[in-house]
Amino acid sequence: MxxxxxxxxxxxxxxxxxxxxxxxxxxxxxxxxxxxxxxxxxxxxxxxxxxxxxxxxxxxxxxxxxxxxxxDRLYILSTLLGFAWRDIIPWWLVIVLVGREVFVGALAPLVRRHRLPIPPVHFIGKAATFNLIYAFPLLLLGEGDGVVADVALPIGWAFTWWGTGLYWLAAALYAVQVQGMVRHKKAVTA
The missing domain is CATH 1.10.287 (Helix Hairpins)
Structure with a gap:
């Protein structure tokens, strides 16, 4: 409850x-x-x-x-901007991840227009956030020198790639959820 x-x-x-x-x-x-x-x-x-x-x-x-x-979103955004500013990650990655937020945000008027509840967060969305939140400390550790940095950097990028892919997959699933809810609402009210 x-x-x-x-x-x-x-x-x-x-x-x-x-x-x-x-x-x-x-x-x-x-x-x-x-x-x-x-x-x-x-x-x-x-x-x-x-x-x-x-x-x-x-x-x-x-x-x-x-x-x-x-x-979650504010940590991801502030990390992306701070890391890109310092050249820890490329700016195109910022655009890809922020673009996902814009895509999901663009569905909000459709949800409001049909007076739908916000769909629940899908497990894949949680997994994407988990990957990104754990990627960032590893990427930061990878900026140093030594064995820890050498190990952290590729693992950090692996989490980044998985997180980015899952982030977009979660966005697609969210769009499918919204589309299904709209269809259901139209069928019920028709």
Whole structure:
């Protein structure tokens, strides 16, 4: 059951993640990589914990359903922009991933026009976010020197490629979900 409660542990964790976004961006742009890595890792841990706690203890809330994906998107966007600014990733990757968000966002007017609920997040979308959130710390570690950097960089890029592919697959599935909901609503009201 989804509650309307605001002050829950999962919501507090999501709010903490949101506060961390500008801190992380400042750290990455000012090349405080170790601190940025810690903030990014903590974001990944709290992202995992907020969902786990919400499901385990029945603390799923409407606010949490909004905050969690917003925090995910803001971390991904701030990481993409910060990394591209520092030449850790190419700008075309930013365009590919932001383009996916634009594609999904373009479906919002259709959902609103037909007064449809927002489709639930698909497992593939969660897997895509997982891959990207874990790719970024590895790419940052790959910027260093030594064995850790040599190992982290290819693993980071593997997570990046998987995450990017899954991100677009999730967008396509979302479009199919919306199309099916629209067809169903038209059939019911006809």
């Amino acid at each position: 989804v509650s309307t409660r605001i002050w829950t542990v999962p919501n507090a964790l999501s709010m903490l993640r949101l506060v961390g976004v500008p801190v992380f961006l400042w750290l990455i742009l000012s090349e405080h990589d170790t601190a940025a890595l810690i903030v990014l890792a903590l974001s990944g841990v709290t992202d995992y914990l907020d969902g786990k706690i919400a499901r385990r203890y029945g603390l799923i809330s409407r606010l949490g359903q909004l905050l969690d994906p917003i925090a």
